[in-house]
Amino acid sequence: MQKSSKNSIKKYTNWEEVFASAKPMEFKAFNNGRITGKVKTYADAESFPKNVDRNTVLDHDIVAFSFKHPDRADILIDCGFSSKRKLLYL
Numbered sequence: 001m002q003k004s005s006k007n008s009i010k011k012y013t014n015w016e017e018v019f020a021s022a023k024p025m026e027f028k029a030f031n032n033g034r035i036t037g038k039v040k041t042y043a044d045a046e047s048f049p050k051n052v053d054r055n056t057v058l059d060h061d062i063v064a065f066s067f068k069h070p071d072r073a074d075i076l077i078d079c080g081f082s083s084k085r086k087l088l089y090l
Helices: 015-021
Strands: 026-038 057-068 075-077
Antiparallel strands (some): 057 075
């Protein structure tokens, strides 16, 4: 991320500027287990094609991602499932 001064962050005007100044970030993925449930429980129904049955049961991995930003704080992206296997909205 480009800085215009020590404490301010450069404001980009387009994606080309963002990608041109981007630095590689170290990241890790953590498999936190598996979950089974209906598609409609985990995703926005409007995002699915019309031919997808939202009651389809899927068995899939639960993954969290940790990124080490080169200039700023580390970032953790987690799925947010509770022990009851329901999606948590924060």
